[in-house]
Amino acid sequence: MPQEYLDLKVPSNPKLLRLVRRTVAAACEVMGFDPREINAITLAVDESCTNIIRHCGGGGYHGDILVRLRMLPDRLVVTIRDYGGAIDLARLNDCLEQHRRELQDQRSVRPGGLGVMLIHSVMDRVRYRTNQDRGTVLRLVKYLGKRKGD
């Protein structure tokens, strides 16, 4: 089966997030996702890139972000790679849980936790692989024609 994919390599510059969003939205449209799904997937990729820019390397990551969009017949697979060193997955999960608790009693909401929660809310699969030398690969999967929770 021929591979259909699109690679994007962008500097970790917040000004360019808009460019990434436009490209992701266009790919989703070509695949046949509906407008609501396109918005959700675009948001998930944007939040992933935002987290890299904001958090990697402690005070900000200055390398490139590599985004690959694999357009398969039944799903979109997005891999987002950075070389900003390993991330603390336990801390990430704590962050997600803390954010959920905060929402329950409507206390302060921190942007980082909110972004991670949004990614998990809209994508069917979310997986991190992280390594101090090779950086982090985030793999996001969204199936065509499948409602979240199906």
Added chain:
Amino acid sequence: MEVSVNREGELAVISVSGDVDLYSSPGMRKAITAQAKKKVPLIVIDLEGVDYMDSSGVATLVEGLQLSGRYGGRFRIAGLKPSVREVFELSRLDKVFSIFASREEASTAG
């Protein structure tokens, strides 16, 4: 993203247009913070011109809500397009905010 502020007595309407993301949300934050520092009794954020908002935009609005709450001010958002409303719903913050259909409604409701 563009931000404009219209102050009339006890009301400040902050109109935002374009995409609100990590790059642009500091501009919206600056406008909101300035009005909150003046302890404006009613701050309305008109988002009718916003097509896209990410978590940094939502978090900025949460901050505005908290800042105005500290002095007993009211903080309302208005004119959400479906794509923006969706982000509030996914964040489960749609119940936290006072959301109105239009800036006029948000400005005049009791």
